[in-house]
Amino acid sequence: MSFIPPRAALARSRTRPAVRRSRHPTRRAKHLGVVAALALLALPAAPALAETYHFTSPNFTSAYIGAPGPTGAYTSSMRVTGSFTTAAPLPANMPLTPIGPGASPVRVTSWSFFDGVRTYTSADSALLYGLPAQFAVATDATGQIVGHEIDLIQPPPPHVLNQVVASLALNGTRTLVVGDSVCQAVSATPPVICTSVRQMGALESAQGPGGGTWSVTADPASVPTLSLASLAALGAALAGVAAASRRRRAG
Template identity: 35%
Template sequence: MKSALKKSAAAAAMFFAAIGTVHAATYSAATTGHYTTKNDFTVCNGGPCQNYTTAMIPSGSFTTAAPLAANLSNAPIAAQITSFSFNDGINTYANTNPNVRLFQATVSTSATGSITSSNIFLELWQTGTAPHAIGDKIGLMQIGATVDAYNTLNCTSIGTGPTGATDSCVAAPSFIGASYANAAPWSWALITPSTPTATPVPSTSALGLLVLSALLGWAGLAISRRNRNA
């Protein structure tokens, strides 16, 4: 009998583990467009100076440990992001690059968990080494009400970003030698899983019935076998 109960407990544990399984979710730019406005640098003031073109199309995606919750309102999600990769046409911002900082990441979502707006701010140190110093060059990419990209900005203050990312540039007002481009905002699509559907979870009473049924089944089987062997 004890052995049967142990087996039923193991079966119940497997059941609870199965219903509690969550899957990573990847969100990607669904609709993007070419840069519509840009400002070129005039004199390169250090760093990898390069101008954006209107032929360039910014793109990118990020992955979270589980699908984003529904009805978020400008909520911070940096702690949920496990990986990301964005490209502004000149620079690539990826979590695998030690010179990249996820400076800010907030989103709002619909009742189904789809992203309705975002404010994702990425930085790329282009000169210097950590810990960085005032005067080091950075690239910036911001995905919000519009998509904005900057190359070889002059950083004027070092600190910690809203996400907790240390060694971040917290002020870069100097545009000397920098280039800039702007594109219309993009919409987000959940590509893994394919649709933002909530995972159904049985009610407590339903779970209780399932576990009770499993216990009774194992116990009955054990008694039946014992009677046959008597």
């Protein structure tokens, strides 16, 4: 049995606690990193992408093309173009379903359609007759629009009898725009909206084939990102790992 001098034994006894102290913060840092990472996974990310669906109709082909009207004349080189935006992508394989005002849920957040003479936006137009079915679309297996029924009236309510209004109708059968329809009936309760329009005798109108083409773009401003809380958790996890690495090197 070898003899250990008192001083050497004392030195050894002093070094043991130091080794334990250097390992303890490392375990704590690792624990912090694990907790922060778990918190990161539990925290929600940003909302789903907003998307904008763009539309182009066939050119106008008949009706009162070229006739004088209160705003201007339509021509055969004109067509309806426009778009609407949703807070999240439309679901796939959706049958013709209302998605605008009055629908459940309301998916459309805004719209804008130009018929060659005037523009219908969500700020200055409303659904024709106030019916949710007047803003409906259908989608295929990829979520692309394959069917639509969009009918708008301008200006929005309140309306009065015999008021001159403009209307736009888009569906699979025809594309129709009328700049000088006449409101011939209104609802009895607010919002007082035109429930019937007379288009016969209109001098500013055009129509063309139904259908049209749709395309979709994602809103780059709404690309899903980690929330501020998630980023903070990630920072804490990285800080814990860095602290552990520094202590290991120091030990």
